[in-house]
Amino acid sequence: MRYDFDKVYDRKAYLASKWCVEQVFGREGVLPLWVADMDFRVAEPILTVLRERLEHPIFGYTMVSEGFYDSVIRRLESKYGWKVEKEWMVITPGVMPAVNAAVCAFTEPGDRVVLQSPVYPPFWSAISDNKRELAVNPLKLADNRFELDLDDFKNRFERDGAKAFILCNPHNPGGRVWTKEELTAMGETVIGAGGVVISDEIHCELILKGHSHVPFASISEESAMNSITCFSPSKTFNIPGFHTAVAIIPNEALRQKFNETRGRLMGAPSILALIAAEAAFRHGDEWLEQVLAYIESNIDYAVGYFNKNIPEVIPMRPEATYLIWLDCRNLGMEHDELRSFFLDDARVGLNDGAAFGPEGKGFMRLNAACPRVILEEALVRIEKAVKVLRKR
Numbered sequence: 001m002r003y004d005f006d007k008v009y010d011r012k013a014y015l016a017s018k019w020c021v022e023q024v025f026g027r028e029g030v031l032p033l034w035v036a037d038m039d040f041r042v043a044e045p046i047l048t049v050l051r052e053r054l055e056h057p058i059f060g061y062t063m064v065s066e067g068f069y070d071s072v073i074r075r076l077e078s079k080y081g082w083k084v085e086k087e088w089m090v091i092t093p094g095v096m097p098a099v100n101a102a103v104c105a106f107t108e109p110g111d112r113v114v115l116q117s118p119v120y121p122p123f124w125s126a127i128s129d130n131k132r133e134l135a136v137n138p139l140k141l142a143d144n145r146f147e148l149d150l151d152d153f154k155n156r157f158e159r160d161g162a163k164a165f166i167l168c169n170p171h172n173p174g175g176r177v178w179t180k181e182e183l184t185a186m187g188e189t190v191i192g193a194g195g196v197v198i199s200d201e202i203h204c205e206l207i208l209k210g211h212s213h214v215p216f217a218s219i220s221e222e223s224a225m226n227s228i229t230c231f232s233p234s235k236t237f238n239i240p241g242f243h244t245a246v247a248i249i250p251n252e253a254l255r256q257k258f259n260e261t262r263g264r265l266m267g268a269p270s271i272l273a274l275i276a277a278e279a280a281f282r283h284g285d286e287w288l289e290q291v292l293a294y295i296e297s298n299i300d301y302a303v304g305y306f307n308k309n310i311p312e313v314i315p316m317r318p319e320a321t322y323l324i325w326l327d328c329r330n331l332g333m334e335h336d337e338l339r340s341f342f343l344d345d346a347r348v349g350l351n352d353g354a355a356f357g358p359e360g361k362g363f364m365r366l367n368a369a370c371p372r373v374i375l376e377e378a379l380v381r382i383e384k385a386v387k388v389l390r391k392r
């Protein structure tokens, strides 16, 4: 079927976090292009299985079906040639719960854990809230693209003795799809130092043209045996409100440690989430193909618009995700001023770049997964505000 991603839904009436701007930003009239969910309806096969399930009026605790495991196994093999076994999988109520549990299970309080700044804000708290030490490997900005600083990365492990690395593969907020060479270099460093890679691959199916995702664990037997991969249908199929992910841990000893922590902290899987996820994995590709084409055209539109009409703001073209990292440093503002400029002058709700780490100061993140009219309106608002600024 043909999906209409131009359709605007009233999400606020259903308390979508993204649209409850008064609570989030403390202001009315702000157009929201922030948190990573899409303003698009989900794939029809997801709705069909949910409707069918709702016909049965009892929603008790659930077992995980063979069909669910099988759908994940088939998907990872067909997309990436990665052969995963059922026993390696642990269902968690989301990727961040899995990342937090992995930090607790594979490191000790006081251990150093590496992240690559700027990065998804909850990575920072997954380290510091669990009383581990932050070991930061800043990404390098080269030609408006993030690159790995391998020498610095090696120092974090070989010199500073870090014990684990939270990898964002693909990268949020920069949309980098890490290459096999980059992943191999990072893996050799971490594993050579006796550490574990916690690979968050939540955005791995939102890959844009010309790029391909490599699961970290698929690189070699060593990378598989020294890592946990967090995989989820939530970003790909726009069902993050279902809070479900799969932690894939080929190493039995690591899996046992993970399960001890998981069992203490997390409950059983959500019945509707598993059903929705399986339908998405098995029958969601027609929708996914169309949504990726729509996202890609929105990104082209936004990047072109900034370049032509708002050259003070430099968009980073993502290789994956629907997120655009905006370099706003040429607006010449202190970061607090910048945040207020977007909220109060432009009246658009973006993600604050500084929340992704000190390297994010002077940057904002825009979510382009919305109907084109919303994106157009946001860009016009930003342009108008910049025009006023130019006259000052």
Ligand SMILES: Cc1ncc(COP(=O)(O)O)c(C=O)c1O
Pocket (backbone or CB within 6 Å): 036, 093, 094, 095, 096, 097, 120, 168, 172, 200, 202, 203, 232, 234, 240, 243, 244, 245
């Ligand atoms: C890189 C990354 N990891 C994890 C999450 C959140 O995952 P979950 O809601 O499954 O905890 C997000 C959401 O934006 C994300 O961008």
